[in-house]
Amino acid sequence: MLRTARLLVAVLLLIGGLVPAQAQNQPALGREFIELTPARPVPAGQAIEVLEFFYYGCPICYEAQPHVARWLLKVGNDVQLRRVPAISSEGWDSFARTYYTLEQMQLLQRLHWPVYDNHHFDGRKLNEEKNLLAWVGANGVDQKRFAEIWHSTETETRLKNGQKTMDAYGVRSVPTFIVDGRYQTSARMAGGTRQMMEVVDHLVARARRDRAQTK
Numbered sequence: 001m002l003r004t005a006r007l008l009v010a011v012l013l014l015i016g017g018l019v020p021a022q023a024q025n026q027p028a029l030g031r032e033f034i035e036l037t038p039a040r041p042v043p044a045g046q047a048i049e050v051l052e053f054f055y056y057g058c059p060i061c062y063e064a065q066p067h068v069a070r071w072l073l074k075v076g077n078d079v080q081l082r083r084v085p086a087i088s089s090e091g092w093d094s095f096a097r098t099y100y101t102l103e104q105m106q107l108l109q110r111l112h113w114p115v116y117d118n119h120h121f122d123g124r125k126l127n128e129e130k131n132l133l134a135w136v137g138a139n140g141v142d143q144k145r146f147a148e149i150w151h152s153t154e155t156e157t158r159l160k161n162g163q164k165t166m167d168a169y170g171v172r173s174v175p176t177f178i179v180d181g182r183y184q185t186s187a188r189m190a191g192g193t194r195q196m197m198e199v200v201d202h203l204v205a206r207a208r209r210d211r212a213q214t215k
């Protein structure tokens with residue numbers, strides 16, 4: 001009987017020790033993420049908006065893509081991911097144009113990841129227009145049409161809107177994620193790309209609780 005009691009005490013002490021450890025593993029405000037004050041408005045609707053600010057030329061953004069893809073497979077239907085290509089200098093303009101051109105041609109699902117992969121892994125230098133056009137042609141895309149959209153007024157407008165979105169959230173580095181216009185995290189804050197997506201998942205759950213409390 002005494003042995004059973006001692007075993008029970010040991011188990012309780014173990015559980016008691018695990019609770020603080022689990023709490024410490026939770027993303028913390030001011031450490032792995034920050035809260036934006038005031039919260040920024042998000043598009044009307046029930047979906048929780050997750051913004052991904054990225055740059056095709058960024059190796060950390062490239063490293064993050066498998067983690068983002070896995071996260072998308074398990075995220076709920078109430079979450080909507082919206083990507084915003086970052087523009088921090090004139091040299092970044094090329095890749096932002098590429099993203100918006102692929103978006104308008106409905107080619108993102110097929111070519112978003114290959115842009116990263118062929119630029120970084122294969123060294124194709126897809127930030128140079130000549131190389132980019134040869135690459136899209138090799139992938140079955142009408143080069144002339146792609147070039148027209150790449151230089152179009154609509155693409156210019158999307159570039160300006162993307163820049164405004166970056167400025168509105170004060171984004172200064174990539175990859176950065178904004179959840180529901182309220183929470184911000186990044187690979188730097190989270191401690192890595194895998195950890196970043198774990199924090200994003202935590203913030204989506206937090207946004208769900210926030211919304212439930214305001215109903």
